[in-house]
Amino acid sequence: MGLTREEYELLVRLHGREPSYTELGMFAVMWSEHCGYKYSRPVLALFKKYREALEGQGLENAGIVELGDGLAVTMKIESHNHPSAVEPYQGAATGVGGIIRDILTMGARPIASLNSLRFGTIGGNREAPETVARNRYLFEHVVAGIAGYGNCVGVPTVAGEVAFHPRYSGNPLVNAMCVGVLRMDQIATAAASGVGNPVVYIGSATGKDGIHGATFASDALGEDNEAKRPNVQIGDPLAEKLLIEATLEALQTGAIVAIQDMGAAGLTCSTVEMSSKGGVGMRIDLDKVPMRESDMTAYELMLSESQERMLAVVQKGREEEVLGVFRKWGVHGVVIGEVTDDGVVTVLRHGRVEARLDPKLLTDACPTYRAPAEVPDYHQRALRYQPSGLDRFDPKESLLRLLRSPNVASKRWVYEQYDHQVQTQTAVLPGRGDAAVLALRGTPKAISVKTDGNARHTYLHPYRGGSLAVAEAARNVACTGAIPCAVTDGLNFGNPQRPHVFWQFQEAVRGIADACEALGTPVISGNVSFYNESDLGEVLPTPVIGMLGWMPNKDRALEMAPREPCELWLIDYPQSEDSQLGLGGSEFLAEVARVEDGVPVAPDLGMERQLCHWLARMAGEGRILSAHDCSDGGLAVALAEVALTGDKGLDVALPDTRHGAIPALFGEWPGRVIVGVREEDGPLLPTRLEGTGLRAKKLGSFGSTSRVRIRVGEGGEALEFELEDLREAFEGALPSLLSEEGEGSV
């Protein structure tokens, strides 16, 4: 079941006897990496809030950000990688459903979904045709699963990212994030309390699906993937929608003492964690659990991961109030047990005690490991990399090629399949801004959310990759006019017992922690997913940062392109010399030069914070009309995106051309933002930047012509494009790749 011999011996010693079959299953799942965080817990202590929470009142309320006036936001990201590799539609769908319930059980209404996806390549000739076909199949069905579930459940999918690399073939990454709003006086807890209070099972009936899903998630994928299909759960978004409305209404009664999602490890996790957190015991009778098949054993019932279920503790005597709400919505609500004072979780089936154990053993006694870390040779080589022969690349052709690259190209094919407007709060839509903006109903405030993470950067230099992901995500929400305020992180890595993987993990976490500290954006929740590997090897180390920002005035939100003709300026901070010319780990090197080497430029975290706060202030005062971050593909790609999104031409000259056209166009220096400014405001920018350490350089004009003209230095050569040619490259790439040879095959 996934435990080592040493772990088994430890559990026998702690438990005081040989476990029953059901007890062993419960231990195995709670001590899996997915639930027990065996390898990650010591490293995650680098996150300040996590450390404080472990030392203090627990993790629960750490996940909430106050926005003032009693309003709060909560968010979390979670991986569903292995289920999606095996059964992409259901794997992705249930990933969305699970994270929505996590937000719901905080007492929050889920208001937005985001996702971060990684697949093997879907075109080109870097991989075998059958691998490419399989990758397309996974991509199309993951997107369909997110759409099928998210659209029905009525939570808008507002932002996210998709990237492709051969190292994800065989093990795609599907991280789902959910954001919810709540009133500070309505925070729900998972800590069970009140001896004699009834324990209520809520939601869909339990079936034999998803048994041992959490253990499955804690192992590498292999040839027997197909045999693991039964480990994947099946989602029912209608049940989830009803669960959301019924639960929010039931919480309003004030009679719910505690509530938790039955996600990974189902009934086991919810009974054990709720008891452990509350320092109480719980006695449940499985005969009362609604079942899809009557012949289920205690083992199957305790380990099933059937979806759309939750567990609650209700005030004794007020059961009917709560159960009445669930009845109205057509959702199961059944008393299956009660809270006890013996501190023990007791599980009955057919009148027999099938498990009887101390919940703290399962939640707190899971052994942790500090795996050996080793710096890999490739990283040492990357530090020494020197770009050469850049003159052989035609700048104009290079830009078109980058716009056509699936990593850079428009993701319209994806986001138009998601209902991104339901709940009518989405003020900045997908494709329009650097992050999504949600105008919160009933307040003047808005929040901005985005996911970011560049795995190639992280592979080549994990520490910088981690800190760059935070800096970029912060910059993205700041470009909409929001002040970045909190992070949720999804950490996707290979097998931590491999020394270079553990080094990647440790370094990336250190980079994230340092950046979060410097930017004032604490990590408030997160998820670790190890063992992302298949016969084709481990995935690129992929930390994903989910960033939350907020703004006081929702009518000040910015898009990435101006809506009227204006000037374009580049805002950045002075950078030290880089011998790799800003090209290390860049999209240009990978896509055009076909080299994955070098290291990304380190961000100046103090200046990144200045930049974010300056952007938010200028947006709030109405001094800038638009803002767009320069990331993959550098300044040239960012300019093309401004032109395409604004649907107008532009005429600009690049500021720094000392090292020639290629680094100036495609170098990926951090901390650079293109802002749109009214003509009369342009000359005032340097004054407005005083004291920040930031600098402004005029690039040129937007909207004065129908063409896109990028001059490389004064009097240098000019790249000229018709807007439609850029659009054809940018918008046409994904649809044409996905229509090749029809649908991908299994």
Next chain:
Amino acid sequence: MRVAVVRFPGSNCDQDALHSLRDDLGIPADYVWHEDRDLSGFDAVFLPGGFSYGDYLRCGAIASHAPILDEVRRFAAEGRPVLGVCNGFQILCEAGLLPGALLRNLSEKFVCKSVRLLARNASSLWTAGVPQRPIAIPIAHGEGRYLCDEDTRRRLWDEGRVAFVYVDEQGRATPEANPNGSVDNIAGILNETGNVLGMMPHPERATNPLLGGTDGRTILSALSALGV
């Protein structure tokens, strides 16, 4: 004027409709539960979008048998305003209050984006206030391809019951402007008496300038124009 927003299990634009009417248009509105059988005190009905009963069987098929539908039928027969948006349109077709059916989009994919509509009827209570220019309204559906038999199609046009068609920026009903493969680019239709409107696009998503436009008001403000 007080509008009943009907909530079915799985409706997910019910709250949007209520807020649009109340907050953006100042029209009193309240929820009505699908199991209710009484619409007294209400002057109009809004069947919102979503996935009623999970769209099991066929979109709108189960909802068309909900207890509240008897009252909706009575309302429609009495000539009172009834609007079905997206899933609400599907329900009206399944209930026989509007002709035709909505099939899976030709693309086989759900599509969410802003489209342009042109009103092709200028006299019904729903369309009288809509300007004769393309208006921008969002769509969000997987099954919005309107289809009907040839006789019905001819009658809809002859009787001026095609309320809206999908058009391009110049107001032309081109194949490119058709997001789902609907016959004749049809986006919305009226019943014989013009008081029941079904449409796939979401006017309630376009009544607030912060959320990408206010063209939806030109349709929904028909309700306030009707007065109490």
